[in-house]
Each structure stands twice: as C-alpha cells, then as structure tokens.
Amino acid sequence: MKLHEYQAKALFREFGIPAPQGELADTVEAAVNSAEHLGWPAALKAQVLRGGRGKAGLVKIVQTPEEACTAAQAIFASDWKVRKILVEQAIAHERELYVSFSADSRTGAHLLLASAEGGVEIEDLARTAPEKILKEHIDSIRGILPYQARTAAYDLGFAPSLAKGFASIIEKLYRLYVQKDCELAEINPLFVTLEGNFIAADAKISIDDNALFRHPEFEQDPADFDSDIAREAAAEGIPYLQFDGDISLMCAGAGLTTAVYDLVVDFGGTVANYLEFGGPNYRKSVRAMKLCIKNNPKVILIVTFGTIARADIMAEGIVEAIRCLRPDCPIVTCIRGTGEDKARETLLSAGLEPLTDTEEAVKKAVELAHIARSTATERPTPAAASKQGGQP
Amino acid sequence: MSILVDQSTRTIVMGATGSEGTFWTEHMVNLGTHIIAAVTPGKEGEHVGDIPVYHSVHRALDASALGSRSAAGAPADTYAPADAAMLFVPPHFTKDAVFECLDAGIKLIVIVADGIPLHDALQIRAASRTEGALVVGGNTSGIISPGKAMLGMFPYWIERVYKPGRIGVMTRSGSLTNEVTAMVVRAGFGVSTLVGVGGDPVPGTRFAEILARFQEDSETDAVVMIGELGGTMEEEAAEMIASGAFSKPLIAFIGGRHAPKDKRMGHAGAIISGGKGSALDKMRALEEAGALTAERASQVGILLAETLKSRGQAVTSAKSARSPLSADSAPGASTRGSHNE
Numbered sequence: 001m002k003l004h005e006y007q008a009k010a011l012f013r014e015f016g017i018p019a020p021q022g023e024l025a026d027t028v029e030a031a032v033n034s035a036e037h038l039g040w041p042a043a044l045k046a047q048v049l050r051g052g053r054g055k056a057g058l059v060k061i062v063q064t065p066e067e068a069c070t071a072a073q074a075i076f077a078s079d080w081k082v083r084k085i086l087v088e089q090a091i092a093h094e095r096e097l098y099v100s101f102s103a104d105s106r107t108g109a110h111l112l113l114a115s116a117e118g119g120v121e122i123e124d125l126a127r128t129a130p131e132k133i134l135k136e137h138i139d140s141i142r143g144i145l146p147y148q149a150r151t152a153a154y155d156l157g158f159a160p161s162l163a164k165g166f167a168s169i170i171e172k173l174y175r176l177y178v179q180k181d182c183e184l185a186e187i188n189p190l191f192v193t194l195e196g197n198f199i200a201a202d203a204k205i206s207i208d209d210n211a212l213f214r215h216p217e218f219e220q221d222p223a224d225f226d227s228d229i230a231r232e233a234a235a236e237g238i239p240y241l242q243f244d245g246d247i248s249l250m251c252a253g254a255g256l257t258t259a260v261y262d263l264v265v266d267f268g269g270t271v272a273n274y275l276e277f278g279g280p281n282y283r284k285s286v287r288a289m290k291l292c293i294k295n296n297p298k299v300i301l302i303v304t305f306g307t308i309a310r311a312d313i314m315a316e317g318i319v320e321a322i323r324c325l326r327p328d329c330p331i332v333t334c335i336r337g338t339g340e341d342k343a344r345e346t347l348l349s350a351g352l353e354p355l356t357d358t359e360e361a362v363k364k365a366v367e368l369a370h371i372a373r374s375t376a377t378e379r380p381t382p383a384a385a386s387k388q389g390g391q392p
Numbered sequence: 393m394s395i396l397v398d399q400s401t402r403t404i405v406m407g408a409t410g411s412e413g414t415f416w417t418e419h420m421v422n423l424g425t426h427i428i429a430a431v432t433p434g435k436e437g438e439h440v441g442d443i444p445v446y447h448s449v450h451r452a453l454d455a456s457a458l459g460s461r462s463a464a465g466a467p468a469d470t471y472a473p474a475d476a477a478m479l480f481v482p483p484h485f486t487k488d489a490v491f492e493c494l495d496a497g498i499k500l501i502v503i504v505a506d507g508i509p510l511h512d513a514l515q516i517r518a519a520s521r522t523e524g525a526l527v528v529g530g531n532t533s534g535i536i537s538p539g540k541a542m543l544g545m546f547p548y549w550i551e552r553v554y555k556p557g558r559i560g561v562m563t564r565s566g567s568l569t570n571e572v573t574a575m576v577v578r579a580g581f582g583v584s585t586l587v588g589v590g591g592d593p594v595p596g597t598r599f600a601e602i603l604a605r606f607q608e609d610s611e612t613d614a615v616v617m618i619g620e621l622g623g624t625m626e627e628e629a630a631e632m633i634a635s636g637a638f639s640k641p642l643i644a645f646i647g648g649r650h651a652p653k654d655k656r657m658g659h660a661g662a663i664i665s666g667g668k669g670s671a672l673d674k675m676r677a678l679e680e681a682g683a684l685t686a687e688r689a690s691q692v693g694i695l696l697a698e699t700l701k702s703r704g705q706a707v708t709s710a711k712s713a714r715s716p717l718s719a720d721s722a723p724g725a726s727t728r729g730s731h732n733e
Contacts, residue, residue, distance in 0.1 A: 105593055108513075108514045254659045
C-alpha cells in the first residue's frame with residue numbers, strides 16, 4: 001500500500017525526521033490561502049500515487065498568489081485526477097541527497113541506499129553512475145547498528161559536523177521502515193539547508209500489504225483504486241486489475257492468469273480485466289462473474305487448473321453465476337485440476353463446452369471477441385455461444 | 393533418486409490438525425511420505441490418522457527419540473532427527489514456526505502460507521542462510537517427487553501431470569505449474585522432483601539453489617523452470633548456466649511477457665520495478681546463457697523432446713562426456729542428460 005506524500009511526511013515527523021511545514025488543499029482557493037498562510041515562496045505538490053508527477057508538471061514553486069492560483073488550477077485540471085495538493089514552504093537549500101531502505105530478497109537483508117546526489121531516479125543513477133550510490137546491507141535480524149549509519153555518512157564524504165546529522169536521519173528512517181513494515185521508505189531529495197540542517201523535501205513510503213494486520217492505522221483510500229470495480233474486488237479480497245479491452249479474464253491462480261493474459265495478447269485479443277478467483281476465493285464464482293460483467297466484456301474467459309481450488313466446485317459456481325446473472329456475452333471455459341471429471345459433467349449439463357487446452361480456449365475467446373466486435377448489434381446468448389463453441 | 397524429498401525423508405507436520413492440514417497430511421502419507429510426528433500447540437495426545445500430535449517441535453522430536461531409543465538404545469539426550477518440516481501454519485505465525493524448526497536443527501522446511509509479512513520473510517531467508525537450511529516458500533504448493541513423497545499440496549493423482557520421470561521442475565507458480573507439467577508429460581516425460589519456490593518477493597529458497605541440487609541429481613536429465621516477471625531469480629539461474637555451474641539442458645517458461653509496468657500482476661513478487669525484471673529481459677538473459685525459452689506452455693514439451701534427443705545423440709558421439717552422472721545413469725534410459733556444451 002503506497003502512502004501519499006503528506007501521509008509519509010506525517011510519519012517522518014512522528015519518527016523525528018524534519019519535513020517542511022505543509023497544509024493539504026482540495027480546492028484552488030484553499031491552496032492559495034495555504035500558501036499565503038505558510039509564506040512565499042511556496043511549493044504546490046499534487047498528491048498522486050503514480051510516479052513521474054514532477055515531469056508531468058504537477059509540482060510547482062510559486063512566488064505570488066496569482067502564480068499559486070494558476071498553478072493550482074493547472075494541477076487540478078490535469079488528467080491525473082488530482083484531488084489534493086500539498087502546499088509547503090519552499091525550502092532554500094544547498095545540497096540534495098538520497099536515502100532509502102528496501103528489501104534485498106537475495107540475502108534476506110535490508111538494503112540501505114544513500115547518495116550525495118538526490119532528486120534523481122535512483123535506478124537511473126544506478127545505471128549511469130553506480131559508484132555514486134552507497135549500498136549497505138543491514139542484517140534483518142540484528143537490525144542497524146550506529147556504526148553502519150556513521151560509516152555511510154563518512155563514506156559519502158560528509159564533514160563531521162554534517163555526518164552526525166545524516167547518520168541520525170538514517171537511523172530514524174530505519175526505525176520507521178521496520179516499525180511500520182515498509183517495503184520502501186525513501187527520502188528523495190533530502191535537503192541540506194543553508195544552515196546545515198536536514199529536511200525531507202519528498203517522501204515515498206510503501207507499506208507491506210501482508211503486514212497491514214499489524215497496522216490498523218493505515219487504511220486504503222477508496223479513491224486510490226483504478227476503478228470502482230477494482231475497489232469492489234479489493235473489498236472482496238479478489239485480485240483484480242482494470243484494463244479496457246474486450247476479454248474479461250476470470251481465472252484461478254496468479255501464474256496461470258498471467259500466462260493467459262500473455263496468450264490473449266499473443267493471439268491478437270485485448271483484456272478487459274484481470275481477475276483471479278483461485279486459492280481462498282474459489283467459491284466466489286458468482287461474485288467474480290458479477291465484477292467481470294460490469295466491464296461489459298465481449299467474452300468472459302475462464303481458465304483454471306487448481307489443486308486446492310477444486311474444479312468441480314468452481315464449475316458449479318460458474319453455472320450458478322450464469323443462472324443468477326444471465327451474462328449477455330459468450331463464456332469460454334477451460335476448467336481442470338482437482339475434481340475435473342465432475343466439473344466437466346457440470347459444465348456440459350449446463351450447455352457449456354468444457355475445453356481442456358488453455359491455448360485452444362484463449363484462441364476461441366479471441367475469435368468470439370472479434371465476432372462480437374464485427375456484429376456488435378446481435379450479441380449471442382451464453383447458450384448460443386456455447387453451441388457455437390461446440391463446432392470444430 | 394530425486395532431490396530434497398523421497399520415501400526416507402523423516403518429516404514432521406506443523407498445523408496438521410487444521411482442516412486443510414489434515415486433508416493434505418493424509419494425502420502426503422498416501423503418496424509415501426514418511427511422517428513421524430505432527431505439531432500443534434495445545435493438542436498433544438491427539439492423532440492425525442496414525443500420526444501422534446505434540447505441543448512443540450522439541451517435544452515431538454524428543455518423543456520420537458524415546459521411541460527409537462527403546463528400539464535402538466540411542467543416547468538419552470539426543471533427538472531423533474527429523475529431516476524436514478511441512479508447515480500448514482497461517483502466514484502471521486509462520487516466522488515463529490520456521491524459527492522453532494530451525495532451532496531444532498531441521499534443515500528442510502516447506503511453507504505453503506500465502507501472505508507472510510515481508511520483514512518476516514527477510515528474517516526467514518537470512519536465518520536459513522546462517523543455519524545452512526533450505527526453507528522452501530512461502531506461497532508455494534511445496535515439493536513433490538512423484539511416486540515417492542510430497543511435502544505440500546499437489547493433485548498427484550492426476551497422472552497426466554504428476555508422472556514420475558527424469559525432468560526436474562522448479563516454479564514460482566501453482567496453477568501454472570499444473571499447466572506446464574502436463575505439457576512435459578504429454579511430450580513423453582515425467583518428473584523427478586518438482587519444487588515450488590513460491591510467488592513471494594522474498595522466497596526462502598531461490599531457483600539457483602534448487603538448480604545446484606538438480607545438477608547433482610543423477611536421475612534428473614533436464615530442468616524446466618517456470619518463472620515470471622519480477623525479481624532476479626531467473627537471471628541468477630542464467631548466471632549459473634553461463635558459468636558452467638549448471639550444465640544440463642534448461643527450458644524456461646516465463647510468464648508476464650505482456651504485463652504492464654509498475655503494476656503487480658498476480659503474485660506479490662511479480663512486479664517490474666525500476667525498469668528491471670521484465671519477462672523479456674529474463675528470457676534474453678537465459679537465451680544468452682544457453683538455455684531454451686518457451687513463449688507458451690505447449691512449447692515446453694516440444695523443446696524438451698528436441699533438446700534431449702539431440703543431446704542424447706551428442707552423448708554417444710562425444711569423446712568425453714564431462715558428466716559425472718553419465719556413469720551411473722540407468723542403463724537403457726532413453727533420455728539421458730548430456731553435459732557437454
């Protein structure tokens with residue numbers, strides 16, 4: 001779960017990492033008032049979770065109320081669906097630094113990255129000038145030791161007066177990263193002010209979803225989802241991604257669904273949504289299909305090869321879903337795994353054609369989507385579609 | 393042979409008293425897995441089938457030691473060793489269970505739980521390295537040596553998927569594994585051992601570590617790797633091939649070729665970050681190292697048949713096979729692995 005900058009900065013303050021004074025504004029007027037209140041020059045920063053907002057012109061430094069008004073209008077009018085602007089005092093500074101903690105999956109350690117150059121994409125810097133990035137593995141069981149933070153500061157070339165402050169920022173950020181179960185805790189850029197103090201100009205924090213049970217203080221903002229359907233899916237605990245193509249994927253198993261996505265694109269089809277109802281969700285056929293139908297897909301493609309997710313139960317659920325929801329698009333089924341013989345009978349008795357080969361099923365779905373596109377006026381009913389599917 | 397598990401692997405099961413745990417424990421026994429004890433705190437004295445349940449790993453091993461002492465007169469202060477632990481434990485308690493097993497000296501631990509907190513997974517990975525143990529998972533179906541033993545949850549009764557044979561399989565997925573392994577069997581092969589390393593961002597055991605075991609296994613002729621976008625495990629496998637540390641044929645199937653960037657598609661570990669870890673990058677790295685890559689599951693079996701056939705011919709014509717395994721390969725095996733470049 002990614003946090004917005006203003007949320008991340010609130011955490012910074014909680015852990016003793018200085019961040020600029022700021023106020024949250026949800027209208028142009030409020031943004032101008034906040035800037036007026038905080039003092040000029042001010043920084044107006046769109047609160048969005050996608051990266052690249054700087055390049056998109058969604059972060060502006062403004063000197064006057066007129067400039068603030070123009071900038072805020074532009075930010076709210078952009079196609080990024082910005083709902084909130086963080087208004088801050090613009091900070092005069094003489095240096096920009098980078099510091100972050102993330103996981104190193106290969107060793108099982110935490111990884112401290114620091115650089116005396118901030119404000120850049122660390123991946124770009126890693127490619128063009130890897131020698132400028134300091135990497136230090138932090139034992140995930142022992143935790144960080146003060147000498148590691150100190151050494152990092154001296155290795156980056158800080159004078160003793162600054163090194164102490166920088167080491168302190170590192171240790172505080174580590175504490176936040178561990179205590180809040182972060183996937184990533186990043187300050188980029190970290191400013192060194194003209195007075196030689198450190199202040200976090202930006203903040204990027206991502207909380208591990210699997211650890212949210214330990215952190216009731218974090219709640220996903222409903223507005224942060226890609227679509228209403230994605231939000232409903234999340235509420236159901238059903239993995240879902242929103243796309244805008246023709247074929248609704250209703251598959252079981254993360255790996256298999258991803259492979260089916262690849263095949264759809266390979267065979268010239270487009271995907272309306274990625275939906276995975278395997279694992280603990282395999283009894284949720286009706287709810288899964290309900291979500292798919294909301295996309296008005298040309299075809300619903302159901303591919304499973306489950307172990308725990310029993311084929312017979314899923315087949316029954318699908319037949320039940322069709323009975324309840326009466327989708328007006330064809331449904332292609334390829335259901336295998338535990339209980340597959342019974343699943344086959346269930347599908348056959350409901351007039352569906354139980355395919356057994358994934359590629360064949362995907363081809364069929366792509367073909368039906370094309371037919372539906374070309375004859376957009378007469379949509380086949382599920383029963384008609386399955387008869388159609390029965391032809392060799 | 394096979395790798396990691398067979399009928400002789402003395403195994404304890406944690407969480408066997410839950411409904412899923414009981415169901416799969418019975419299946420593991422049914423397939424031939426040697427289960428010596430089960431562990432569920434608070435349920436000592438109960439049984440799962442014929443398997444006695446204990447409060448803790450320590451107590452389970454102690455009791456097993458008592459049993460074997462009366463038979464063999466072993467010293468009083470030693471545990472009967474357990475080779476492996478199978479964990480049917482919820483994700484939030486997994487770290488605790490893993491450390492309990494590691495502290496008892498168990499060197500192979502399989503975690504099926506999906507949803508282990510990242511920082512717990514890091515500590516599990518770090519500790520297993522220190523202890524020299526293999527922790528397989530989480531978020532995996534586990535390990536199966538078809539016809540011999542299983543630590544995990546596989547529909548082994550579906551013969552068109554889980555036929556014994558000489559192909560090693562390692563995978564980050566569950567359902568996709570059934571799909572791909574069915575293609576291996578369809579092409580006329582079977583599986584020596586299948587290891588699911590799991591779909592999490594920080595798996596306890598990585599492909600490279602499994603590959604090293606397959607290299608040493610005289611009954612594995614080739615390996616099928618089912619990878620996907622995200623992380624660097626496939627690249628590490630490519631490095632092993634390039635360096636010669638792994639010299640058997642490797643067929644890779646990588647999911648997520650068309651996955652959008654910066655979106656998590658499927659498994660938690662399946663995300664391209666910082667422009668790294670795309671399926672196509674992985675396929676390129678593997679091809680450059682000398683592995684074969686399949687774009688579709690159906691191609692895996694075909695590539696396997698082609699490469700083993702050509703390598704098999706190469707073995708008979710080669711002056712010196714570098715393989716330490718060719719000497720003890722089963723006579724008359726039609727699909728012998730070759731280890732010459």
